[in-house]
Amino acid sequence: MIPAGDHPRHRLSEIVHQPVRFSILAGLAAAQELDFKDLRDAVQVSDSVLSKHLSVLEEAGFIKVRKYFVGKRPRTSVSLTTAGREAWSEHLSVLREIAGG
Template identity: 55%
Template sequence: MTSAAKDSHPRLKLVEPFMHPVRFSLMAALAGVEKLDFASTKEHLEVSDSVLSRQASQLEELGMVKISKGFVGKRPRTWFSLTKQGRDSWQQHLAALQSIAGT
């Protein structure tokens, strides 16, 4: 196998930050919506506050997720949404997975 053939394997197009199960699940949850609130996301992913905060913050640092804070009435709220870079990277990751699976 030539070097060029080795470099073309679709696994090389996987997005490394999405390899963590919670980050993968968070990206999948956000891909289908404009935004999700913290409590709904936590419940959907079945993770603790600290796990969700840590994983979302890592994706935010990479420019994949936007974390917005505000109030509903007098209660503080946090929302998550994908950035354009996040949506593009998610599509790249899914395409690589589909290519690897042969679909």
């Protein structure tokens, strides 16, 4: 029997586990870099909700937000940092442990 404190759920990060942020990280993990609009369409949230959660992830050091211009049009792209990729990978391995029973 696993002692209560050793259960894998204790290693799940609240920052990653929140549903919208989980979706954002799942999308970013498959990409080198994603455009804000492509990410928004994949996660299916509004611009403001996506921005709010991106701020949380950026503050945690999990993502890097790059703002630039193509001609006169502003563009935002998002990518996972090394810490973000590690956190995502750890989160998935904990979920696999839980899924395994």
